[in-house]
Each structure stands twice: as structure tokens, then as C-alpha cells.
Amino acid sequence: MKRRKHKASSEVNLGFQIAPMVDVVFVIMLFFMVMAGAVQVENTHNTKLPGTIPSDAETPIPDEIAIRIDDDSQVFLNDESFDTPSAKSLPELTASLKQLQEASKASNTAVMVTIYAAEMSRYERIIDVLDALTRAGISNVTFQAVAPE
Numbered sequence: 001m002k003r004r005k006h007k008a009s010s011e012v013n014l015g016f017q018i019a020p021m022v023d024v025v026f027v028i029m030l031f032f033m034v035m036a037g038a039v040q041v042e043n044t045h046n047t048k049l050p051g052t053i054p055s056d057a058e059t060p061i062p063d064e065i066a067i068r069i070d071d072d073s074q075v076f077l078n079d080e081s082f083d084t085p086s087a088k089s090l091p092e093l094t095a096s097l098k099q100l101q102e103a104s105k106a107s108n109t110a111v112m113v114t115i116y117a118a119e120m121s122r123y124e125r126i127i128d129v130l131d132a133l134t135r136a137g138i139s140n141v142t143f144q145a146v147a148p149e
Helices: 019-038 089-104 123-136
Strands: 063-069 075-077 078-082 111-118 142-144
Touching: 019 142, 063 089, 063 123, 078 089, 089 111, 089 123, 123 142
Parallel strands: 063 111, 111 142
Antiparallel strands: 063 075, 075 078
């Protein structure tokens, strides 16, 4: 039998192995190629914010009026009661609204009216108030669900 002679590990010369190095380079290159697709480009949005422009003219501020209608059909203008609950034409309220409309025209401002009607107030009473606003020449009217505090 022939005996094989084993060389010591220090005597073994394997040479320069390039195949494992090429594999590592390809894996690293693949990693960077995949990650390059996941990079999000940050875009800029050109936004113009509102600024202040100095003006010589005074900006008119509208007069705000609150009309409240209670469950018992009593009408209040800025917490002051007007007319009786049975008065259909609301003469006192109409006269006050006409004065407010004339004062706002003189001061070059708009009148804004908000109507606060109670949950159990009658629709007929709300229509009476709208009629009084029409007779006074006020058309900028809104409704609010919650009573003013």
C-alpha cells in the first residue's frame, strides 16, 4: 500500500482565490442597486403664504347682531326683549333693525344677523323674524344651532 504523504498546513499553497471575492462584490453591488430604487427624492413645493399689505383705507368691520327666539316665542335682540310673544308683525324689532341698518349704511359697514332659535320654538315665529329683517332691508342672515353664551 502506498502511503500518502500529508503536507503541513503551512506548506499548502492554495493561491489567490478570486471567486469568493467576486461573489462578495456582486452581493454588495446588488444591495446598493436595490437600495437606490428605495431612495425617495425630496421635492420642493413652492408655496406663497399670505402676507400683510399696508393700506391707507380702513377695512369696514361688519356689525354683528344676535336675535334669539325662545321656546315661548319671545324675541330678543342682543339680549333685549322686543314685542310680545303674540305680536306677529314685530313692530318694535322692525324699527330697531331699521335704525341699525341706517346706522350701518352711514358708517359704511355691513350688518350681519345671526338667529338663534330654541329647539322648541315655533317655525311661524322664525318666519316672523325673517319678515322683520326683510322689512328692515337686512339680507345677511345666518342661523346658529346653539344659543349664545
